[in-house]
Amino acid sequence: MKIGVIGTGMVGATSAYALIMRGIGREIVLVDKNRERAEAEAADILHAVPFVKPMLIRAGEYEDLQAARVIVLAAGVNQKPGESRTALLRRNAEIFADVVPRAIRHAPEAIFIVATNPVDILTYQAAAVAAQSGIARHRVIGTGTALDTARFRSILGRRLQVDSNHVHANVLGEHGDSEVLAWSSASIAGLPLETIAQLQQVELGLEQREQVDDAVRNAAYHIIEGKGSTYYGVGGAISSMVDAIIHNRRAIFTVSSLTAQVGPIHDVTLSLPRIVGGGGILGTLKTPLNEPEQQLLQQSAAKIREGIEALGA
Numbered sequence: 001m002k003i004g005v006i007g008t009g010m011v012g013a014t015s016a017y018a019l020i021m022r023g024i025g026r027e028i029v030l031v032d033k034n035r036e037r038a039e040a041e042a043a044d045i046l047h048a049v050p051f052v053k054p055m056l057i058r059a060g061e062y063e064d065l066q067a068a069r070v071i072v073l074a075a076g077v078n079q080k081p082g083e084s085r086t087a088l089l090r091r092n093a094e095i096f097a098d099v100v101p102r103a104i105r106h107a108p109e110a111i112f113i114v115a116t117n118p119v120d121i122l123t124y125q126a127a128a129v130a131a132q133s134g135i136a137r138h139r140v141i142g143t144g145t146a147l148d149t150a151r152f153r154s155i156l157g158r159r160l161q162v163d164s165n166h167v168h169a170n171v172l173g174e175h176g177d178s179e180v181l182a183w184s185s186a187s188i189a190g191l192p193l194e195t196i197a198q199l200q201q202v203e204l205g206l207e208q209r210e211q212v213d214d215a216v217r218n219a220a221y222h223i224i225e226g227k228g229s230t231y232y233g234v235g236g237a238i239s240s241m242v243d244a245i246i247h248n249r250r251a252i253f254t255v256s257s258l259t260a261q262v263g264p265i266h267d268v269t270l271s272l273p274r275i276v277g278g279g280g281i282l283g284t285l286k287t288p289l290n291e292p293e294q295q296l297l298q299q300s301a302a303k304i305r306e307g308i309e310a311l312g313a
Helices: 010-022 035-046 085-106 119-132 147-160 193-200 204-218 219-227 230-245 291-309
Strands: 002-005 027-031 056-059 070-073 111-114 140-142 250-263 265-275 281-284
Touching: 002 010, 002 085, 010 027, 010 035, 010 230, 027 035, 035 056, 070 085, 070 230, 085 111, 085 119, 111 119, 111 230, 119 140, 119 250, 119 265, 119 291, 140 265, 140 281, 147 193, 147 204, 147 230, 147 250, 204 219, 230 250, 230 265, 250 281, 250 291, 265 291
Parallel strands: 002 027, 002 070, 027 056, 070 111, 111 140
Antiparallel strands: 140 250, 250 265, 265 281
């Protein structure tokens, strides 16, 4: 099973490494405009293969993506100091305008996972380009808030002293400042968080929830301040998504996909809990939200839609 990764910056390379370490797929092809970088990353990751499942990882060109089952779109540039979000969007949109058609031309049967930021808007762009080639929207998936959801669960698990794998809590909407932590539907072992907090003798009042919200919402800023960029978490998310697609696991992720309507907002790409399997996105789950959360989700959708329109889409 072949997997393509376009863009061998920290996110692309880390995703490839995560795939290797989990033994997902049989062949990974790294594509980058800087061929030397792609070859170096492939060689470095290849040296880890003797310690895990036998796999082939190599640098290649777009032609080498032929018959790929999944393609990760991680090409793009980082935000410059003082650069506006709109300026960053336009630069990465220009890159996607070149990358996406070339990927589709050589691997029209692939499922595409968009990882480049601003991910929700670029997922819209990728889906629009794919549609021109007859590719259905459910085959274009943005990583969206999958990472934010993981942050929410890990922070809650640590605070409530339980394994985060057993925390069921989602972050919806934009992968960005307007994301919505769905507190009202969060649970552990089928029990409300308040019940678990009482059993564990842990405070989880308004002040503590605000602390969790801040830790989740601003996690990327703190990490970037300390080391320049984030990549381990999203690399783990991408490897899990690829695994779900290749093995048709029908796993649930909060990922970004073209959505017909969110309240008064039409035609927007945002994250909701979605079933991911062999055909891409197989379904969307309706998360029960209280009224304030519904309003916040609509505001988040409106913000994404503004970005889409700023791109001229």
